[in-house]
């Protein structure tokens with residue numbers, strides 16, 4: 135029996151990219167001796183995405199759509215696709231729907247999987263095409279992630295990878311509210327292999343990850359994999375207390391030696407504002423974790439399915 139592979143593609147307002155992507159994928163899979171299906175997950179698009187997907191799924195037998203009830207975000211959309219097919223295929227490839235992940239890499243992913251690797255992930259070469267800001271923010275992001283959390287992240291990894299059925303089934307059981315899939319895939323272990331590639335430009339349309347969204351994603355990633363920011367708050371608190379104590383002792387000694395001294399208002403106000411700010415920052419860090427607990431405690435599903443033609 136031919137082995138089967140599903141390619142899962144989260145798509146949010148990608149109407150102008152679907153045609154090109156399907157064409158490129160079709161050309162790629164002609165030479166692959168597997169039973170391959172495409173699962174397009176429509177993440178609550180407001181353009182023609184769903185209509186086009188429904189049309190394409192009638193035209194081609196190997197194309198399926200999964201329509202979510204609203205926009206749940208890239209990570210949840212990807213999970214929806216993986217959950218849908220995890221029991222029917224031998225491996226799952228995930229990629230973006232905007233042509234940034236070149237389909238020609240797919241045969242390489244499969245080759246490594248055949249060699250026995252259970253996760254074949256990709257690393258994007260730093261590229262001028264991506265733009266200075268995206269490259270820099272991406273590097274900053276991974277630098278911070280590695281400092282602040284307990285697992286190693288490689289710069290340039292995105293959600294373009296192949297996972298074996300085994301990994302997909304394990305992953306499917308994760309019910310984390312704020313999914314950070316590349317972190318989870320790193321965390322689960324198994325035999326992993328990295329492939330380097332040069333990304334393309336987005337074929338058309340705009341990136342849905344604005345700077346604000348990327349920063350939120352970074353905070354989600356860090357706080358999902360580590361409580362280090364909380365212990366940093368303790369260390370900060372202790373160091374400041376020790377500093378204040380030393381300052382107090384020196385001040386007392388100074389007054390005994392030189393007689394009473396009157397300190398200036400400016401320094402007092404600066405200190406009050408500084409520590410006020412610091413208190414708020416630390417409270418904010420604690421707040422982020424409490425917020426996560428709150429959202430998780432509701433146990434809401436990661437996504438809701440509106441319709442699909444799968445099976």
Ligand code: UDP
Pocket residue numbers: 143144145146147148177205206207208209211229230231232234336340341342343
């Ligand atoms: N995406 C999604 N839901 C969202 C935002 C994005 O499914 O809420 C999809 C999008 O259609 C694309 C992929 O996630 O296939 C990556 O998004 P994008 O290209 O905007 O991000 P970038 O490549 O700029 O990081």
Ligand code: MG
Pocket residue numbers: 230232234336341
């Ligand atoms: Mg993109």
